[in-house]
Amino acid sequence: MWRSGGLLGRRVEWDVVVDDQPDADQWHLLINELPWGDCSATNTTPDGYTYGIRCEPHEVLIPEHQLTGRWRELVDRVRDTSERPSTAEQPSTAEQPQGTTTDDQDG
């Protein structure tokens, strides 16, 4: 799980190995019930956090204000179970879906 945005725009990451947990069954139940395909919206709250959750084969991005119900339960579980989150050394880089930026280099 990761979180980006916020006032600083920094990315932090948490990791949980589900199968190593004493209540792994509960984890799997929760994970399998979540509507993985129904999310993924850009966070439009200025300085708001966005959570990303990856549990193969699923991956989702959720703005913090949409973290309700079972999603909130999962995020709280991960945060409680995982050790202190680690700061990503570099922002996660990836191809942007549309051309953005450096067409304007040196004007």
Add this chain to the structure above:
Amino acid sequence: MSQILQRHVPPLRHPRPSCSIVPPFLLARIATLEDPRFERAAHAAQRSLTDVAHDHLDHGRKENTLPHRSLLPDEPRVRGQISRSIYDAQGAEALPGILVLTEGEPGTDDASISEAYDGLGSTFALFWEVFARDSIDDRSAPLDATVHYGNHYDNAFWDGTRMVFGDGDGEIFDGFTRSLSVIGHELAHGVTEYTAGLLYRGQSGALNEHISDVFGALVEQYARGQNAAEASWLVGEGIFTEQVEGNALRSLKAPGTAYDDDVLGKDPQPDHLISYIETLDDNGGVHLNSGIPNRAFWSVADTLGGCAWERAGQIWYDTLSGDALTPRSDFAEFAAATTKAAQERFGSGSLEHGAVRSGWSLVGITTAG
């Protein structure tokens, strides 16, 4: 006799019906009650009417869609009258929380409440006294903030109608309301919503962040009476705990130098277009790439000298509130718009015009004209 505030909403390009339980005409009637017995009801109705107006804000997903007609009766209103309300979420995440302080009431012992109240005042003062802007919508919108949001919540944000402040986690952040530049930054997001409506992603999002950093810094400088040379040009000074190796969230003068800490990492902001960060995080790095225009603004202010709000800030405000920007404006369009604004206000070939062009050139953006 209470001062009844009148609010109108700016014209809308794409009208949408409003939806509320209490119809707007009834809210409008209650909002103008002058009997002191109904002061709270009138205030609540005014806020509800503003919330109805705000419902039309699509929060950047589409273009700005504020309703085109006034929701309040067309009566003379007094401009420049601030109206603040501070709420206490008491450690929970329900908004707005409990109303704990309204305009003109005596202060409290709660530092977060007092700091938020004073910070809203300082922000209003910059926009009104320097730019003649009457609150975030230029229509006397009430300024609301909620403090003590969440449990050790390590953030502050603008939720579309109010500022929301956590108390910090006590490890990295400790007191967001302590920073005038943070309070100004958050309120400026509201100003951007009512003006350029820059979409909060990619380059337009970085510009949205940039504008909040600029006016956040100017709020602080104006309140302290600091000129460009005296100012720290930091955003969020004083909100880190003592454990953090860092001065502030960001530096407009030197992006990438605000902090270097074993937990936080190093400030990742670029200071030149050549170092633009392509990322899926943070809505495309809106808090990162804002460093590029931030340094350009600092350069303009530094070149011109004196108080940054007077010329550099005025040019940026003219740009923000003018017609040149769209919700999808990118760095190049923004740079061109500021250059044009400088020309229009100070003349082609003026010191100010030259400073703006140089500022953008410094960060790798060449502007025509």
